[in-house]
Amino acid sequence: MNAQTELKPYVIGLDLGGTNSVFGIVDARGDIKATTAIKTQGYATVEGYVDACVEALQVIIEQVGGIEQIKAMGIGAPNGNFYNGTIEFAPNLPWAHDGVVPLAKMFSERLDNIPVGLTNDANAAAIGEMTYGVARGMKNFIVITLGTGVGSGIVINGQVLYGCDGFAGELGHVIMRRENGRSCGCGRNGCLEAYCSATGVARTARELLETTNEPSLLRELDPEKITSLDVSIAAGKGDDLANKIYQFTGHMLGEACADFAAFSSPEAFIFFGGMTKAGELIMKPIRESYEEHVLKIFKGKAQFLVSGLEGSSAAVLGASAIGWEL
Amino acid sequence: MNAQTELKPYVIGLDLGGTNSVFGIVDARGDIKATTAIKTQGYATVEGYVDACVEALQVIIEQVGGIEQIKAMGIGAPNGNFYNGTIEFAPNLPWAHDGVVPLAKMFSERLDNIPVGLTNDANAAAIGEMTYGVARGMKNFIVITLGTGVGSGIVINGQVLYGCDGFAGELGHVIMRRENGRSCGCGRNGCLEAYCSATGVARTARELLETTNEPSLLRELDPEKITSLDVSIAAGKGDDLANKIYQFTGHMLGEACADFAAFSSPEAFIFFGGMTKAGELIMKPIRESYEEHVLKIFKGKAQFLVSGLEGSSAAVLGASAIGWEL
Numbered sequence: 281m282n283a284q285t286e287l288k289p290y291v292i293g294l295d296l297g298g299t300n301s302v303f304g305i306v307d308a309r310g311d312i313k314a315t316t317a318i319k320t321q322g323y324a325t326v327e328g329y330v331d332a333c334v335e336a337l338q339v340i341i342e343q344v345g346g347i348e349q350i351k352a353m354g355i356g357a358p359n360g361n362f363y364n365g366t367i368e369f370a371p372n373l374p375w376a377h378d379g380v381v382p383l384a385k386m387f388s389e390r391l392d393n394i395p396v397g398l399t400n401d402a403n404a405a406a407i408g409e410m411t412y413g414v415a416r417g418m419k420n421f422i423v424i425t426l427g428t429g430v431g432s433g434i435v436i437n438g439q440v441l442y443g444c445d446g447f448a449g450e451l452g453h454v455i456m457r458r459e460n461g462r463s464c465g466c467g468r469n470g471c472l473e474a475y476c477s478a479t480g481v482a483r484t485a486r487e488l489l490e491t492t493n494e495p496s497l498l499r500e501l502d503p504e505k506i507t508s509l510d511v512s513i514a515a516g517k518g519d520d521l522a523n524k525i526y527q528f529t530g531h532m533l534g535e536a537c538a539d540f541a542a543f544s545s546p547e548a549f550i551f552f553g554g555m556t557k558a559g560e561l562i563m564k565p566i567r568e569s570y571e572e573h574v575l576k577i578f579k580g581k582a583q584f585l586v587s588g589l590e591g592s593s594a595a596v597l598g599a600s601a602i603g604w605e606l
Numbered sequence: 607m608n609a610q611t612e613l614k615p616y617v618i619g620l621d622l623g624g625t626n627s628v629f630g631i632v633d634a635r636g637d638i639k640a641t642t643a644i645k646t647q648g649y650a651t652v653e654g655y656v657d658a659c660v661e662a663l664q665v666i667i668e669q670v671g672g673i674e675q676i677k678a679m680g681i682g683a684p685n686g687n688f689y690n691g692t693i694e695f696a697p698n699l700p701w702a703h704d705g706v707v708p709l710a711k712m713f714s715e716r717l718d719n720i721p722v723g724l725t726n727d728a729n730a731a732a733i734g735e736m737t738y739g740v741a742r743g744m745k746n747f748i749v750i751t752l753g754t755g756v757g758s759g760i761v762i763n764g765q766v767l768y769g770c771d772g773f774a775g776e777l778g779h780v781i782m783r784r785e786n787g788r789s790c791g792c793g794r795n796g797c798l799e800a801y802c803s804a805t806g807v808a809r810t811a812r813e814l815l816e817t818t819n820e821p822s823l824l825r826e827l828d829p830e831k832i833t834s835l836d837v838s839i840a841a842g843k844g845d846d847l848a849n850k851i852y853q854f855t856g857h858m859l860g861e862a863c864a865d866f867a868a869f870s871s872p873e874a875f876i877f878f879g880g881m882t883k884a885g886e887l888i889m890k891p892i893r894e895s896y897e898e899h900v901l902k903i904f905k906g907k908a909q910f911l912v913s914g915l916e917g918s919s920a921a922v923l924g925a926s927a928i929g930w931e932l
Binding site for chain 2: 434437441445446449451466467539543545547581
């Protein structure tokens with residue numbers, strides 16, 4: 281690294297979601313200096329998508345003083361492969377659903393050849409927590425993202441775990457129910473994600489409404505349209521059934537974390553995503569279940585934390601943090 | 607490292623088992639130049655045990671030209687903690703069952719202050735495979751030891767995974783049956799070890815003999831005394847029930863490895879220990895079950911190998927390999 285490189289004060293973060301692509305230009309403290317966004321959908325080719333991105337980016341790059349102020353760019357994207365900077369067979373991206381797209385290289389070529397790194401959103405969150413969040417100073421921890429799916433970013437000796445192919449850390453797809461497990465989007469049954477994602481929580485709600493007669497505020501809603509947010513609101517009003525749904529979800533997450541401890545013995549589990557807004561409603565059963573289930577030598581060692589990255593910009597911050605590592 | 611250090615051609619390995627303590631002096635190719643052993647039991651204090659070890663060691667150290675020929679020593683021991691070179695609360699070692707014993711330091715002080723490293727036997731096996739065995743050149747793999755218990759040594763980016771406390775890699779204690787699981791020595795139920803260790807295989811044999819009427823050579827034996835070796839011998843003679851026992855065991859190991867892939871996406875799973883002598887009888891159901899259960903993105907990527915370390919000296923070789931890393 282030469283002196284000139286060290287002086288570049290900003291990195292670009294791109295949170296590439298199925299609906300929106302959100303950009304931020306971020307300094308070393310995690311302050312977002314400029315931000316913009318485009319829709320992810322509506323582009324038939326990746327070239328068209330990158331053109332639209334760069335057009336939007338140019339505006340905010342100028343706002344911070346031009347490309348020479350930018351050290352690097354980080355992208356958090358579904359099915360992102362860090363090793364080769366590609367998005368591979370991403371079902372929700374029309375221009376990447378049946379192939380391998382070298383997105384990092386394409387952005388670098390359009391942005392004065394700055395380094396561009398890409399990984400999946402959960403790994404980006406893990407790097408974000410290490411750089412700006414609650415994992416500063418930690419060397420061994422696991423970020424679990426609770427969103428539409430359940431994702432994970434595993435950090436070992438201060439480095440994200442990518443495995444032999446770039447795809448390590450799919451903890452949403454460990455099997456929690458080997459018999460009569462719920463069907464999962466991955467084509468298998470019983471995955472953690474089928475129970476503990478936002479959609480999993482809604483499924484639990486429907487199951488409990490169908491199989492019990494317990495009164496609940498949730499009975500006022502169309503069962504097919506119940507979301508994890510509805511459950512959170514009902515629980516906040518003291519609804520017993522809604523509380524049971526969080527108990528069930530947290531209990532399973534705690535059991536899963538007990539198995540993860542047997543793998544990497546992390547100093548902390550950090551939960552990220554919308555569902556963490558439920559606070560102690562979800563965190564308390566996670567902690568209690570973990571301590572109940574974990575192997576004796578690991579008891580009392582791991583912290584259970586909620587992401588330290590700020591709400592709506594958390595994913596952009598995570599993505600940007602990849603830039604500092606390049 | 608100075609020139610003199612580099613010229614030291616040997617390391618000492620100690621395989622510290624519950625019954626025997628086996629020593630070897632090993633060169634960089636994994637050739638054992640000299641070997642000796644003492645009983646592990648019969649010493650009331652750790653000082654007494656170390657005295658006896660050093661007395662036996664002196665003889666073979668002289669055989670290879672004296673302590674100045676020795677670069678370092680590695681110890682594979684139950685409940686061994688690499689970070690601080692201690693054995694902690696090892697139930698089968700009278701002088702370490704209720705405390706923390708600084709064994710690495712004690713050996714170093716008695717052996718001209720050579721560096722001494724210590725870890726558990728499964729991690730030692732993993733280092734051994736990287737140094738002398740089938741994992742040479744690999745950066746991401748998992749060794750699973752099938753013995754009295756089920757242990758594991760996980761290698762990530764070329765380094766053994768120790769976690770925040772030195773105790774990572776307890777994959778024998780992930781939960782495979784969350785309901786009605788077999789009791790495990792760890793005090794919990796449903797652990798992989800309760801099914802897939804040598805004792806687990808014997809339990810499976812007793813269960814199948816009790817719950818079916820299927821004819822089997824194993825019915826000629828006292829059920830309480832059946833061992834995994836008996837099962838192996840019967841299977842070798844074409845006994846159907848014995849084959850079913852291996853099918854069951856391999857099937858569960860394959861399911862477990864599918865979950866481990868979601869964690870670290872290793873390039874290989876390497877099986878170590880007596881049960882691997884059953885060869886394809888156990889390896890075939892492991893591979894088949896893995897490919898059936900693993901997440902689509904990992905299918906066909908991992909190799910399934912049997913340890914490349916030689917039979918009775920495998921554990922000593924593994925322990926000695928720690929010495930080269932110090």
